[in-house]
Amino acid sequence: MxxxxxxxxxxxxxxxxxxxxxxxxxxxxxxxxINNQGQKxxxxxxxxxxxxxxxxxxxxxxxxxxxxxxxxxxxxxxxxQNFKYIHSVDSYEKLLKISxxxxxxKKNPLIMLQVKLSxxxxxxxxxxxxxxxxxxxxxxFKSIKIKGLMTINPKGLSSAENIKLFKKCRNLADSLKLHxxxxxxSGDWEEAVEAGSTWLRLGSIIFGNRSY
Ligand SMILES: *Cc1c(COP(=O)(O)O)cnc(C)c1O
Numbered sequence: 001m002x003x004x005x006x007x008x009x010x011x012x013x014x015x016x017x018x019x020x021x022x023x024x025x026x027x028x029x030x031x032x033x034i035n036n037q038g039q040k041x042x043x044x045x046x047x048x049x050x051x052x053x054x055x056x057x058x059x060x061x062x063x064x065x066x067x068x069x070x071x072x073x074x075x076x077x078x079x080x081q082n083f084k085y086i087h088s089v090d091s092y093e094k095l096l097k098i099s100x101x102x103x104x105x106k107k108n109p110l111i112m113l114q115v116k117l118s119x120x121x122x123x124x125x126x127x128x129x130x131x132x133x134x135x136x137x138x139x140x141f142k143s144i145k146i147k148g149l150m151t152i153n154p155k156g157l158s159s160a161e162n163i164k165l166f167k168k169c170r171n172l173a174d175s176l177k178l179h180x181x182x183x184x185x186s187g188d189w190e191e192a193v194e195a196g197s198t199w200l201r202l203g204s205i206i207f208g209n210r211s212y
Pocket of ligand 1: 022024045068070152186187201202203204205208
């Protein structure tokens with residue numbers, strides 16, 4: 001692996017679109033190569049794997065860690081202790097627990113709420129109707145900062161279908177007055193940019209193919 005894919009993508013991105021380098025499945029040495037190009041935001045989806053790399057990279061204090069994997073209730077305290085961003089909060093109950101734990105830990109994680117915009121059985125998230133219903137209540141939760149929404153599109157959609165779903169996310173975020181949309185992966189990032197993504201989560205297109 002080298003830094004050439006990273007540099008090419010970075011050049012193509014509009015200035016208002018942030019790039020999260022998804023380093024799951026790749027080593028701390030590979031993270032260093034990309035960090036050396038000025039990349040500070042790294043995303044991990046498996047807690048144990050992430051913690052091991054964070055330990056190896058503890059002197060790289062400019063790295064900001066984002067948790068993007070399924071949030072398990074029993075890991076919430078550790079996630080709050082070790083990640084600045086959590087992109088994948090998929091239920092009211094977990095959000096409430098994150099808020100309470102953050103208060104106890106004196107942390108202020110930046111949160112994206114994962115929303116379910118298609119009926120892909122493999123993907124969880126808030127039902128948009130429920131989110132809108134509970135929004136006035138949710139936005140008062142203490143010790144967290146809700147920055148935006150996150151979505152994962154099903155695989156195999158056409159370009160037009162991808163854009164349509166991403167725009168749903170953008171419109172919902174706008175209606176809740178949220179700035180960020182964490183959307184777009186290696187296979188659909190161009191559509192996500194077109195639809196108004198502010199955070200692309202890119203793994204394989206930067207680091208190469210993963211073993212999982
Ligand atoms: C793995 C992963 C990504 C990155 O996927 P690529 O297709 O490798 O870019 C983005 N978001 C989430 C939630 C992931 O788990």
